[in-house]
Amino acid sequence: MREVAVIGIGMNRWGELWEKSHRQIWTEAALEAIKDAGVDRIDAMYVGCMSGGLFMGQEHLGALLAEQLGMGPIPGTRVESACASGGLAFRQAYLAVASGAHDLVLASGLEKMTDVDGGAATYALSTAADQEYECYQGITFPGLYAMMARVHMHRYGTTRRQLAEVAVKNHLHGSMNPLAQFPMKVTAEQVMESVLVADPLRILDCSPITDGAAAVVLAPVELARKITKGPIIRVAASAHATDTIALHDREDLAWIASTATAAAAAYKQAGIGPQDLSFCEVHDCFTIAEIMVIEALGLCDRGKGGLAAESGLTALGGKIPVNASGGLKSKGHPVGATGIAQVREAVVQLRGAAGDRQVKNARLGLTQNMGGTGASTVIHIFDRA
Amino acid sequence: MREVAVIGIGMNRWGELWEKSHRQIWTEAALEAIKDAGVDRIDAMYVGCMSGGLFMGQEHLGALLAEQLGMGPIPGTRVESACASGGLAFRQAYLAVASGAHDLVLASGLEKMTDVDGGAATYALSTAADQEYECYQGITFPGLYAMMARVHMHRYGTTRRQLAEVAVKNHLHGSMNPLAQFPMKVTAEQVMESVLVADPLRILDCSPITDGAAAVVLAPVELARKITKGPIIRVAASAHATDTIALHDREDLAWIASTATAAAAAYKQAGIGPQDLSFCEVHDCFTIAEIMVIEALGLCDRGKGGLAAESGLTALGGKIPVNASGGLKSKGHPVGATGIAQVREAVVQLRGAAGDRQVKNARLGLTQNMGGTGASTVIHIFDRA
Numbered sequence: 113m114r115e116v117a118v119i120g121i122g123m124n125r126w127g128e129l130w131e132k133s134h135r136q137i138w139t140e141a142a143l144e145a146i147k148d149a150g151v152d153r154i155d156a157m158y159v160g161c162m163s164g165g166l167f168m169g170q171e172h173l174g175a176l177l178a179e180q181l182g183m184g185p186i187p188g189t190r191v192e193s194a195c196a197s198g199g200l201a202f203r204q205a206y207l208a209v210a211s212g213a214h215d216l217v218l219a220s221g222l223e224k225m226t227d228v229d230g231g232a233a234t235y236a237l238s239t240a241a242d243q244e245y246e247c248y249q250g251i252t253f254p255g256l257y258a259m260m261a262r263v264h265m266h267r268y269g270t271t272r273r274q275l276a277e278v279a280v281k282n283h284l285h286g287s288m289n290p291l292a293q294f295p296m297k298v299t300a301e302q303v304m305e306s307v308l309v310a311d312p313l314r315i316l317d318c319s320p321i322t323d324g325a326a327a328v329v330l331a332p333v334e335l336a337r338k339i340t341k342g343p344i345i346r347v348a349a350s351a352h353a354t355d356t357i358a359l360h361d362r363e364d365l366a367w368i369a370s371t372a373t374a375a376a377a378a379y380k381q382a383g384i385g386p387q388d389l390s391f392c393e394v395h396d397c398f399t400i401a402e403i404m405v406i407e408a409l410g411l412c413d414r415g416k417g418g419l420a421a422e423s424g425l426t427a428l429g430g431k432i433p434v435n436a437s438g439g440l441k442s443k444g445h446p447v448g449a450t451g452i453a454q455v456r457e458a459v460v461q462l463r464g465a466a467g468d469r470q471v472k473n474a475r476l477g478l479t480q481n482m483g484g485t486g487a488s489t490v491i492h493i494f495d496r497a
Numbered sequence: 498m499r500e501v502a503v504i505g506i507g508m509n510r511w512g513e514l515w516e517k518s519h520r521q522i523w524t525e526a527a528l529e530a531i532k533d534a535g536v537d538r539i540d541a542m543y544v545g546c547m548s549g550g551l552f553m554g555q556e557h558l559g560a561l562l563a564e565q566l567g568m569g570p571i572p573g574t575r576v577e578s579a580c581a582s583g584g585l586a587f588r589q590a591y592l593a594v595a596s597g598a599h600d601l602v603l604a605s606g607l608e609k610m611t612d613v614d615g616g617a618a619t620y621a622l623s624t625a626a627d628q629e630y631e632c633y634q635g636i637t638f639p640g641l642y643a644m645m646a647r648v649h650m651h652r653y654g655t656t657r658r659q660l661a662e663v664a665v666k667n668h669l670h671g672s673m674n675p676l677a678q679f680p681m682k683v684t685a686e687q688v689m690e691s692v693l694v695a696d697p698l699r700i701l702d703c704s705p706i707t708d709g710a711a712a713v714v715l716a717p718v719e720l721a722r723k724i725t726k727g728p729i730i731r732v733a734a735s736a737h738a739t740d741t742i743a744l745h746d747r748e749d750l751a752w753i754a755s756t757a758t759a760a761a762a763a764y765k766q767a768g769i770g771p772q773d774l775s776f777c778e779v780h781d782c783f784t785i786a787e788i789m790v791i792e793a794l795g796l797c798d799r800g801k802g803g804l805a806a807e808s809g810l811t812a813l814g815g816k817i818p819v820n821a822s823g824g825l826k827s828k829g830h831p832v833g834a835t836g837i838a839q840v841r842e843a844v845v846q847l848r849g850a851a852g853d854r855q856v857k858n859a860r861l862g863l864t865q866n867m868g869g870t871g872a873s874t875v876i877h878i879f880d881r882a
Contacts, residue, residue: 113597133629156737165550166718170628172579174871175739175755179746185758187737188873189585190577194557199573204589211596212498239549239556244518247554350540354560354570361564370560373570456604488561 113210117336117497118328120149121456126293126324126444131195133288134168134224135180138325141449142181142220145327149216150339154329156187156208160201161448162194162380164234167225177220187214195397197221198326198451199481199490200403204490206350209330216335220327221449233321237346237447240484242358254318254398256485257357258310261400263365264310270403272312276303276405277317277421278399279441285428286438288469293444300411303399317399322444326452328459333497345459346497349381350490365424366415368486371408378491379410384476386410389432389493391461391471393454395482396439402426405480406434428469436461436469449480451490458494498595499620501732502882503713503723505534506841511678511709511829519553519609520565526834527566527605530712532602535724539714541572541593542603546833547579547588551621552610560817562605572599579625580782582606583711583836584866584875591735591877594715601720605712606834618706622832625869627743638705639783641744641870643695646785648750650697655788655803657697661688661829662806663784664701664826671823673854678707678829688784702784707829711837713844718882730844733767733861735875742872751800753871758792760865763876764795769861771795774817774878776846776856778839779868781824787811790865791819813854821846821854836866836875843879 129137131445138159146154157365159177174188198221203401205219214220215441225233238247241256264270280300286292303316337342343357353373379385386409394409396402403417411432412420422427426434437443437457440450460466465476481490507529514522523544531539544562549555559573576586590604623632626641649655665685671677688701721729738758741747747754760780764770771794781787788802796817797805805811811819818861822828822842825835837865843862845851851859866875 135629163550163556165548165624168628169620169624169632171548171577171624172626172742172868172872174578174585174870176627176742178739179741179872185738185755187738188578188739189589189737191589192556192575192577193559193573200559204574204576204592205590207589207596209597211592213592213595217614235554236550239554239558242561243553243555244520352574354563355568355570356564357557357561370570418577483557483560487557487564 114212115208115333116206117328117333118345118455118459119331119336119340120145120329121459122148123291124455125291126446128224128226129307129323130375134222137179137323138167138222139180139327141327142218145218147327149329151216154183154218155214157220158189158191158201158205160191160221160325160451161181162192162197162223163236163239163269169229189238193488194482194483195447196451196481196490197448200352201420202451202455202492203350203490205330206347209332210320210392215331217330218327219330219452220323220325221452223446223448225446226323233493246359253311254313257398260365261312262308264400267366268331268415268418272304273300274418274422275317275399276300278402279303281421281427282396282435282439282441284292285436285469285480286442287442289438292438292442293320294442319397319440319445322392322446322450324444326449326456330457342463344497345462346456346495347492348495349378349493351377352490353486355486357484359485368404368408370486370489371405371482374489374491375409378493382493389478390474390476390477391433392435392478392480393457394434394480395436395442396435397445409480411428433471434443436471454479454481455492461495462496499597500718501591501594502718503724503730503840503844504721504877505530505714505718506844507533508676508711508838508841509829510676511707512591513611514708521609522609522708523562523605523607524565526710526712527603530603530714537600539568539571539601539603540599542594543574543576543586545576545582545606545836547577547582547608548621548624549852552608552613564727578873579868580832580867581866581873581875582833585737587836587877588735588737588875589839590715591732594717600716602715603712604715604837605710606837607710608831608833609708610706610831611708625804628645630743639695639698642783642785643698645750646697649785649789652751653800653803657689658685658802659807660702660784661685663781663787666793666806666812667781667820667824667826670821670845670854671827674823674828677823677827678705679827696747698783704782704825704830707831707832709834711834711841713837713840723746727848729730729882730847731880733880734878736762737875739832739873740871742869744870753789753793755874756790756865756867759874759876760794763878767878773861775859775861776818776821777863777865778822778842779819779865781820781826782830817855821856837866840877847879847881
């Protein structure tokens with residue numbers, strides 16, 4: 113397999129983008145990535161999108177967006193794995209370049225979620241869970257993650273304040289990200305007093321509903337060395353793993369097995385361990401998710417994830433900064449685009465171009481993108497070649 | 498890139514399968530393919546599905562089906578390109594094996610379309626067209642293909658009877674396929690007198706709404722030689738191309754450019770021309786579609802597709818049999834599964850195991866799977882290694 117680099121990145125400001133169509137949102141990000149890469153063509157493109165059908169009444173986005181970009185008849189492929197759709201689109205693009213099938217490949221993500229009402233958005237998102245065994249009982253995602261939080265609190269003594277500290281940290285980081293949907297800082301008290309969604313999770317524990325897109329351009333490292341003026345950002349590892357889709361089928365409700373499995377494979381491929389990482393971008397769809405994910409990544413001991421944000425371990429300036437971008441919590445969570453935005457942040461950090469939110473001496477970064485309550489996880493590791 | 502073979506195939510009888518869930522339908526096909534391959538594990542799986550969200554309220558099928566198969570935590574990826582979802586899932590599986598990332602990969606397709614009413618199914622299918630520029634005007638697929646048919650009839654003199662002859666041929670072929678949804682034979686008169694859907698297309702010009710799944714197992718040719726007792730069926734070419742999603746943006750309404758583009762690439766990769774093919778499985782979602790597709794594949798001259806079925810050129814026993822399986826028309830069209838079922842038929846024919854519908858001296862077969870009105874086309878060519 114050929115070595116692969118990320119040579120261009122693009123993303124627009126995320127939010128409630130009612131005045132723009134999905135075509136426009138996506139094309140802004142894609143053109144920025146192509147311009148940033150310094151190329152005048154791409155050979156193929158992938159787009160991660162969770163539910164074009166339910167959110168926009170539009171499937172077939174691979175062909176539609178290839179045309180919109182003015183690049184038809186290039187191959188355009190949509191990949192879906194719920195909220196991990198972006199990460200998985202990146203992985204398919206990586207395989208396409210690594211295989212030798214294509215040289216310049218655009219990996220992108222898109223979701224336009226705010227053109228439907230809140231109930232319809234909650235229903236669309238629930239299709240990432242098990243429709244026949246979970247959704248038919250009336251359970252949606254805040255409820256599923258609330259149950260995971262309750263188990264974690266009961267077993268490990270994780271506190272309500274520790275959940276809040278994840279939101280405080282990520283909003284602080286997001287306040288330094290000009291593209292974030294909710295860049296305001298919040299206090300732990302504000303989080304703990306915000307509207308209850310599914311006990312113990314409150315509205316400020318939850319990532320928002322967002323319109324947004326992100327895109328990156330991949331190329332073989334050999335070609336990247338000819339094109340790219342700055343540092344070559346290399347894909348050091350790519351891994352994907354699944355778990356039971358329904359929560360009740362898991363051995364342990366307080367452990368994200370798919371993340372642990374994918375992390376082990378990714379660390380092996382990159383020849384590193386979690387202690388070698390400079391930073392991580394992880395899937396904090398709810399505050400409890402970040403706590404459980406950093407345990408599965410081996411950034412802290414099992415059951416100790418609650419202490420991480422509280423102690424400053426995962427803050428900018430801490431031992432292992434997590435979600436310097438603001439994460440899904442502050443940056444926003446257009447589900448299909450999130451995994452690509454994580455890759456974008458990794459590239460920004462490794463280029464040393466993150467401004468106020470720059471991780472010092474960023475050499476090795478990991479992105480973890482997750483679908484459902486962890487039924488799928490996609491992990492990538494990036495370094496400077 | 499490594500050479501890739503198809504070593505196992507599986508498919509159940511298609512139809513209105515109200516008594517079975519999508520899990521069961523898919524798993525039957527997948528287990529049959531794995532058993533047929535003679536392996537006891539797979540390393541990764543892909544599933545093509547057009548609109549799990551609109552048809553079943555269930556996205557995230559990669560993870561769900563990997564679990565259902567009892568193969569989690571293997572990577573499970575859903576790929577979508579409207580009615581070309583199955584063909585595109587096969588292509589991603591092919592790239593995963595060719596790249597060296599995985600050895601034994603299951604490529605599958607699934608759609609459960611009959612659990613919603615006819616209006617909801619027509620809406621779900623319309624999301625393969627341009628929602629903002631076509632569907633908002635009230636146009637759905639029979640109308641789009643009817644316009645293409647009108648142009649073809651006007652310009653080339655294609656007749657109403659020639660359209661009907663495509664249905665007659667494919668139902669005759671399908672009558673020899675025990676897995677077909679509608680294996681009854683029809684006459685040209687029956688087609689021409691059937692209920693009008695969108696002038697000039699009548700109900701017997703249209704492929705049906707279907708529940709169904711299909712699956713195949715891919716492996717590197719080198720590994721296949723150790724596992725497989727019978728002939729090695731090799732993937733000689735894989736190509737994917739796009740075109741404008743909206744019909745009104747095409748240069749020529751009576752020409753499927755994405756198929757012509759993908760065919761040129763596939764013929765080049767395989768080092769053959771259309772005259773070398775023993776048979777084709779093509780995307781006859783409407784009778785006019787087969788007529789236009791065989792022109793774009795170069796099986797006959799441009800504008801002469803209408804003569805093909807009428808003259809017997811594309812019948813079993815003719816110069817180039819098209820849709821020996823019965824095609825979408827008779828076999829059924831569970832949209833995400835269709836592209837995989839085409840591959841299955843190619844393997845059955847190349848193994849010489851097609852019984853009454855066997856193409857004589859089948860050495861080289863092509864599958865053409867299409868999304869929308871041809872906004873995307875995926876083509877594969879298979880031979881005996």
